[in-house]
Amino acid sequence: MLKRILVLDDNMDILEVVHEVLTYEQFEVKSTSDSTGIVGVAEEYNPDLIILDFKLMDGNGGDICRTIKSHKQLHKTPVIIFSAYTTNTIDFFSFGCDAVIAKPFDLTDLIGTVNQCLKMN
Numbered sequence: 726m727l728k729r730i731l732v733l734d735d736n737m738d739i740l741e742v743v744h745e746v747l748t749y750e751q752f753e754v755k756s757t758s759d760s761t762g763i764v765g766v767a768e769e770y771n772p773d774l775i776i777l778d779f780k781l782m783d784g785n786g787g788d789i790c791r792t793i794k795s796h797k798q799l800h801k802t803p804v805i806i807f808s809a810y811t812t813n814t815i816d817f818f819s820f821g822c823d824a825v826i827a828k829p830f831d832l833t834d835l836i837g838t839v840n841q842c843l844k845m846n
Contacts (some may be wrong), residue, residue, distance in 0.1 A: 760784035794821035
């Protein structure tokens with residue numbers, strides 16, 4: 726059975742590339758650019774991994790990660806945060822994420838981080 730990955734990013738170009746690469750790597754991928762109701766989407770989809778953009782037009786990936794990590798059904802699901810702001814003083818791990826990927830990112834690093842987080846689960 727394919728591992729399921731939920732991806733949230735409001736940049737459609739990034740969302741498309743990530744979706745295509747993960748699908749090519751034999752993952753079942755659900756992508757969205759809308760953070761509204763993302764926890765409900767995750768409950769229904771029941772992913773093995775969640776990838777969140779940090780800075781969203783309609784939300785904050787860190788806050789969403791914190792919500793997921795305190796959710797009774799989703800709390801064990803690994804979460805990766807994408808961010809172009811990794812050089813700032815933001816402690817992404819304080820949100821409870823399992824990994825951080827800096828934008829722009831290398832596709833090999835993306836796949837490696839995804840596989841590493843899935844092994845932890």
